[in-house]
Amino acid sequence: MIRSVRGVHDILPAEAGKWRRVEHAAREVFEAYGYEEIRLPLFERTELFARGIGEATDIVQKEMYTFEDRSGESVTLRPEATAGLLRAYIEHGLHVLPKPVKLYTLGPMFRYERPQAGRYRQFHQLDVEALGDEHAALDAEVIAMLVELFRRLGLADRLTVEVNSLGDEATACRPRYRAELVRYLGANAARLCEECRERAERNPLRVLDCKRPECRPVLDGAPALGAFLCADCTTHFARTREYLDALGVRHLVSPRLVRGLDYYVRTTFELTTTELGAQNAVAGGGRYDGLIKLLGGPPDPGIGFAVGVERVVQLLPDAGPAAAGERRPRVFLVPLGEAALARVLPVATALRARGVVVEVGHGDRKLGRELERAGKLGVSRAVIVGDAELERGEALVKEMQSGAQRPVKLAGLVEELLALGGPA
Ligand code: HAM
Numbered sequence: 001m002i003r004s005v006r007g008v009h010d011i012l013p014a015e016a017g018k019w020r021r022v023e024h025a026a027r028e029v030f031e032a033y034g035y036e037e038i039r040l041p042l043f044e045r046t047e048l049f050a051r052g053i054g055e056a057t058d059i060v061q062k063e064m065y066t067f068e069d070r071s072g073e074s075v076t077l078r079p080e081a082t083a084g085l086l087r088a089y090i091e092h093g094l095h096v097l098p099k100p101v102k103l104y105t106l107g108p109m110f111r112y113e114r115p116q117a118g119r120y121r122q123f124h125q126l127d128v129e130a131l132g133d134e135h136a137a138l139d140a141e142v143i144a145m146l147v148e149l150f151r152r153l154g155l156a157d158r159l160t161v162e163v164n165s166l167g168d169e170a171t172a173c174r175p176r177y178r179a180e181l182v183r184y185l186g187a188n189a190a191r192l193c194e195e196c197r198e199r200a201e202r203n204p205l206r207v208l209d210c211k212r213p214e215c216r217p218v219l220d221g222a223p224a225l226g227a228f229l230c231a232d233c234t235t236h237f238a239r240t241r242e243y244l245d246a247l248g249v250r251h252l253v254s255p256r257l258v259r260g261l262d263y264y265v266r267t268t269f270e271l272t273t274t275e276l277g278a279q280n281a282v283a284g285g286g287r288y289d290g291l292i293k294l295l296g297g298p299p300d301p302g303i304g305f306a307v308g309v310e311r312v313v314q315l316l317p318d319a320g321p322a323a324a325g326e327r328r329p330r331v332f333l334v335p336l337g338e339a340a341l342a343r344v345l346p347v348a349t350a351l352r353a354r355g356v357v358v359e360v361g362h363g364d365r366k367l368g369r370e371l372e373r374a375g376k377l378g379v380s381r382a383v384i385v386g387d388a389e390l391e392r393g394e395a396l397v398k399e400m401q402s403g404a405q406r407p408v409k410l411a412g413l414v415e416e417l418l419a420l421g422g423p424a
Pocket of ligand 1: 079080081082111113118119120121122123124125127128129260261281282283284285286287303304305306307308309310311
């Protein structure tokens with residue numbers, strides 16, 4: 001047997017209903033806030049991610065599915081959606097649209113990470129980006145929309161909204177902080193794990209994220225970014241929080257929320273839960289002013305987030321039997337013989353065209369076995385057509401629950417079945 005690739009999963013029919021629920025709620029909420037769907041390719045030129053996500057990040061250094069295509073061009077399966085979406089924004093000149101330009105997309109992402117519960121190599125994101133506006137009210141609205149999605153799904157009470165400000169490269173508050181942090185990490189290097197020591201040189205802010213108990217005392221004592229924010233970044237963050245309060249979004253300031261991608265400035269945020277073990281973030285995002293320019297576009301600011309769909313689905317309760325059997329056939333047509341089969345096929349087509357879920361027997365099985373199958377499928381009605389019925393121009397309509405059956409003229413069968421309706 002050939003098995004699926006490690007860290008890659010099938011979504012079986014029993015689970016697909018939950019996925020549809022999440023996707024449906026997301027579309028409804030995002031579109032109510034004025035976002036439009038954009039569909040993007042699953043792979044891009046490698047340099048887009050290297051430049052966009054950052055050469056020094058774990059994603060670019062260790063986690064990308066990169067290969068040369070037959071013409072020798074290096075391409076990469078997208079590890080996230082933001083870089084590709086911005087590439088499309090620039091390439092198609094979407095920046096001429098009224099701002100903020102609000103876009104969302106959904107689909108699979110690929111990261112060569114060590115698989116564990118809640119962490120996969122192919123996973124799915126709902127991704128949202130608002131481009132061309134730097135007002136703090138937009139930061140708050142984006143976070144409020146994310147919370148609204150989880151409220152719709154009945155999960156908001158099980159999640160914490162964590163926010164932070166990372167300062168800005170351009171206004172120099174982050175470079176000043178980074179220099180201070182590097183000094184501190186250097187002075188305490190002996191008490192840090194090897195990965196932290198290596199990261200301290202490559203990507204110092206990410207060191208703060210280390211979960212190893214031996215590193216925590218040093219990291220908890222590290223200088224906090226908040227104290228280094230410049231006046232503009234401080235005001236922007238304070239405003240964002242005021243608007244969040246005005247929108248009724250309870251949130252927690254997490255000074256150590258640093259995120260794993262290099263493009264963030266100012267507002268960053270995550271939605272976390274205590275219910276999923278180590279992989280506790282169901283969604284994360286932030287502002288990335290400067291990234292569109294870095295990718296060769298206009299100097300437009302931007303903010304967005306991505307939701308990890310697998311993690312959301314894991315939090316959702318199992319749907320009841322009614323929801324699980326949402327698309328269960330309502331009518332089972334049982335032709336007995338070739339002639340009957342030919343006669344009922346157009347009946348099935350007509351019913352299906354009107355939205356009825358129909359199952360058709362093949363005409364070569366015994367009536368008893370067909371009715372047994374109808375019972376297993378849980379249909380409400382079986383329609384039996386044998387030679388005798390055909391001769392009379394009739395069908396036998398059998399109510400599966402009561403067992404009652406009566407003849408109906410074949411000519412009016414479709415209308416009769418539609419009129420009967422019955423349990424969906
Ligand atoms: P991210 O934090 O890397 O951000 O991913 C967002 C979410 O995707 C995570 O919170 C998690 O729920 C899910 N996720 C990430 N990696 C995995 C994995 N290996 N297996 C399962 N789920 C995973 C981004 O990707 C940014 N592009 C978000 C963003 C959009 N920022 C601004 N705009």
